[in-house]
Amino acid sequence: MFDFKFDWCKEMEVGVSIIDAQHQELFRIGRDLEQLIFRSKNVTTQELLNLICELREYTSYHFYTEEDLMATYNFPSTNQHTIAHNKFRTNIMDINLPLLGKYPDQVLPQLKESLQDFLFNHIMTADRELGLYIVKQVS
Numbered sequence: 001m002f003d004f005k006f007d008w009c010k011e012m013e014v015g016v017s018i019i020d021a022q023h024q025e026l027f028r029i030g031r032d033l034e035q036l037i038f039r040s041k042n043v044t045t046q047e048l049l050n051l052i053c054e055l056r057e058y059t060s061y062h063f064y065t066e067e068d069l070m071a072t073y074n075f076p077s078t079n080q081h082t083i084a085h086n087k088f089r090t091n092i093m094d095i096n097l098p099l100l101g102k103y104p105d106q107v108l109p110q111l112k113e114s115l116q117d118f119l120f121n122h123i124m125t126a127d128r129e130l131g132l133y134i135v136k137q138v139s
């Protein structure tokens with residue numbers, strides 16, 4: 001039985017609607033990734049490329065949104081938070097596309113693990129801290 005992980009639950013919300021909506025979209029990309037793993041024996045190179053491009057683009061867009069909010073509200077942990085973003089940005093830019101194309105059944109599960117680890121930990125700690133801070137500033 002395949003272990004689907006990217007189901008959104010209300011406990012993941014950080015209280016800022018634009019951030020929560022973008023996190024849900026990242027989870028949607030995570031579910032697309034799980035679907036590709038599910039049928040990794042017959043995925044096309046184009047489907048793999050589309051997924052990686054979407055993941056890279058949407059992650060950059062999302063990190064930019066949060067970093068912009070941090071600057072707007074003078075968030076005290078901006079440096080630490082941005083370092084965490086940059087580390088993950090580098091991880092997904094470093095995905096070895098030729099290797100992925102050759103062995104999708106091995107590389108896709110590794111990618112899922114790393115996306116899952118980052119998203120859950122980061123949202124529940126760093127993004128939650130940011131959300132609480134912004135909610136306090138605007139109320």
Ligand SMILES: [Fe+2]
Nearest residue numbers: 066122126127
């Ligand atoms: Fe973040």
Ligand SMILES: [Fe+2]
Nearest residue numbers: 023066123127
């Ligand atoms: Fe985030």
